[in-house]
Amino acid sequence: MEPINLNQKFAxxxxxxxxxxxxxxxxxxxxxAKVQGEFIxxxxxxxxxxxxxxxxxxxxxxxxxxxxxxxxxxxxxxKGVEHRPRTEGETWIMMIEPxxxxxxxxxxxxxxxxxxxxx
Amino acid sequence: MEPINLNQKFAxxxxxxxxxxxxxxxxxxxxxAKVQGEFIxxxxxxxxxxxxxxxxxxxxxxxxxxxxxxxxxxxxxxKGVEHRPRTEGETWIMMIEPxxxxxxxxxxxxxxxxxxxxx
Numbered sequence: 662m663e664p665i666n667l668n669q670k671f672a673x674x675x676x677x678x679x680x681x682x683x684x685x686x687x688x689x690x691x692x693x694a695k696v697q698g699e700f701i702x703x704x705x706x707x708x709x710x711x712x713x714x715x716x717x718x719x720x721x722x723x724x725x726x727x728x729x730x731x732x733x734x735x736x737x738x739x740k741g742v743e744h745r746p747r748t749e750g751e752t753w754i755m756m757i758e759p760x761x762x763x764x765x766x767x768x769x770x771x772x773x774x775x776x777x778x779x780x
Numbered sequence: 781m782e783p784i785n786l787n788q789k790f791a792x793x794x795x796x797x798x799x800x801x802x803x804x805x806x807x808x809x810x811x812x813a814k815v816q817g818e819f820i821x822x823x824x825x826x827x828x829x830x831x832x833x834x835x836x837x838x839x840x841x842x843x844x845x846x847x848x849x850x851x852x853x854x855x856x857x858x859k860g861v862e863h864r865p866r867t868e869g870e871t872w873i874m875m876i877e878p879x880x881x882x883x884x885x886x887x888x889x890x891x892x893x894x895x896x897x898x899x
Contacts, residue, residue, distance in 0.1 A: 664848070667852045686829070686876075687828045691856075711803075711805050711876075726781075733787055739781070
């Protein structure tokens with residue numbers, strides 16, 4: 662029951678597309694990541710995903726449109742919906758999703774991260 | 781799959797301790813509220829609660845300590861733990877919790893809010 666300070670957590674790492682766990686509730690993880698450039702297309706069969714932008718701009722490509730997300734904005738990506746996160750500069754994001762959620766969803770490749778570090 | 785802009789949502793109401801629903805994921809609601817002054821002591825038997833401060837300072841009293849939460853800080857109140865939210869000035873908060881969560885938890889009185897408005 663201590664406050665989780667986002668800036669303190671983000672200061673602890675510098676690599677991209679490698680989420681860290683900063684908290685948990687109701688069988689979900691609160692994760693943060695620094696992201697830059699283009700991720701892969703994927704979907705999550707069983708999990709809705711919440712994205713909150715802390716710094717920068719997150720572009721979320723869907724098959725029929727792109728949504729731009731800035732600090733103070735949230736986006737829920739419903740289960741089953743294909744999406745591709747993308748940025749122009751470095752962007753800091755927070756995600757809340759079930760513990761079962763894999764960063765690359767239905768795809769498993771060199772960008773998949775398991776056994777995430779807990780900060 | 782549209783961005784949820786927090787400032788736009790907060791602009792739509794002015795009363796205190798009356799949460800609104802701004803989104804949902806995985807059987808949870810994303811709620812926001814403007815709060816000021818002291819709420820009641822309560823706990824949630826089955827639900828962990830996530831508090832995120834958007835503006836102002838939230839003081840969370842526990843039976844053995846008080847935690848101060850500012851913008852950019854998060855707090856998870858685990859199920860079963862008695863707590864009392866409190867502020868000095870007006871504070872804007874976001875909460876993520878299961879749809880079953882009642883604002884007054886195990887207490888039901890004139891401060892209880894059911895059938896929350898969806899913004």
